[in-house]
Amino acid sequence: MTAAPEVLAELQGLRARVPHLTGAMVASTDGLVIAHLVAGMEPDGVAALTAAALGVGARLTDAVGHGGFRELLVSGEHGYVATYAAGPSCVLTLLATADANVGRLNLEARRAGARIAPLTGGPADRRERAPVPPPPPPSRAPLPSRPGHRPGNNNDNGASS
Amino acid sequence: MTNTETALKDAMGSIEGALGVALVDYGSGMALGTLGGSQTLDLNVAAAGNTDVVRAKLRTMEMLNIQDAIEDILITLGGQYHLIRLLTGRGGSGLFLYLVLDSRRANLAMARHQLKRIETELEV
Numbered sequence: 001m002t003a004a005p006e007v008l009a010e011l012q013g014l015r016a017r018v019p020h021l022t023g024a025m026v027a028s029t030d031g032l033v034i035a036h037l038v039a040g041m042e043p044d045g046v047a048a049l050t051a052a053a054l055g056v057g058a059r060l061t062d063a064v065g066h067g068g069f070r071e072l073l074v075s076g077e078h079g080y081v082a083t084y085a086a087g088p089s090c091v092l093t094l095l096a097t098a099d100a101n102v103g104r105l106n107l108e109a110r111r112a113g114a115r116i117a118p119l120t121g122g123p124a125d126r127r128e129r130a131p132v133p134p135p136p137p138p139s140r141a142p143l144p145s146r147p148g149h150r151p152g153n154n155n156d157n158g159a160s161s
Numbered sequence: 162m163t164n165t166e167t168a169l170k171d172a173m174g175s176i177e178g179a180l181g182v183a184l185v186d187y188g189s190g191m192a193l194g195t196l197g198g199s200q201t202l203d204l205n206v207a208a209a210g211n212t213d214v215v216r217a218k219l220r221t222m223e224m225l226n227i228q229d230a231i232e233d234i235l236i237t238l239g240g241q242y243h244l245i246r247l248l249t250g251r252g253g254s255g256l257f258l259y260l261v262l263d264s265r266r267a268n269l270a271m272a273r274h275q276l277k278r279i280e281t282e283l284e285v
Contacts, residue, residue: 100190101189101190101209101212101213101216102189102190102191103185103189103190103191103192103205103208103209103212104190104209104210104212104213105190106191106209107205107206107209
């Protein structure tokens with residue numbers, strides 16, 4: 001992606017404006033990192049997980065008839081992970097500490113998402129962000145199994161072994 | 162005892178010169194309710210920004226070792242007054258009322274008195 005330096009500059013601006021921001025990343029909706037400012041973790045893994053969460057989020061808003069995906073906010077014990085639509089093919093994911101000002105995070109991220117959209121090839125966005133289209137219905141792929149857990153033996157509850 | 166919606170309506174209706182009012186959670190920076198405002202006065206932006214104001218003051222007091230609580234904060238602009246009043250009642254901690262007044266029409270003493278009454282009656 002040739003737009004990466006501009007996107008990265010946008011992320012740096014975001015980090016300067018929003019206190020409590022611990023990481024920021026722009027990724028494509030299929031989980032490829034375009035630019036990131038995260039330290040201490042693997043950005044590829046976070047992008048891949050974001051893509052998975054995004055798929056579920058988009059399907060959920062579609063299922064209840066609320067249109068395309070806009071934002072996803074996950075609150076953990078020690079902080080927030082928030083994902084915002086940035087055009088039809090990209091998302092902006094932000095990591096913030098638990099004492100973050102979520103109102104401010106939302107405002108800044110929505111604006112940044114709208115600015116990032118044209119940089120990544122999306123439509124130059126007016127007030128509305130172009131929603132991410134809902135993904136195709138899920139193929140019945142098995143969930144990845146935990147290490148040490150034998151796949152294909154779903155009904156064992158420990159008694160049979 | 163009044164609920165959020167009634168309190169906001171009360172503030173807009175009974176306080177002379179009121180341009181907008183919001184009930185804000187300064188834990189998250191998000192507004193629990195807003196009333197009034199305009200194209201140029203986005204109360205959700207105000208909620209997020211004034212959360213930083215309240216947090217900064219609380220932090221400053223902590224650094225100065227002041228064992229006290231903020232009752233209200235007044236910000237005087239050229240043409241507006243901004244009043245921030247922290248909620249004290251049960252269930253109200255971590256919240257503040259934010260009121261924007263047109264300074265040409267408002268009576269500051271009366272507005273402050275009215276806002277105090279609304280805050281005491283408010284139950285979230």
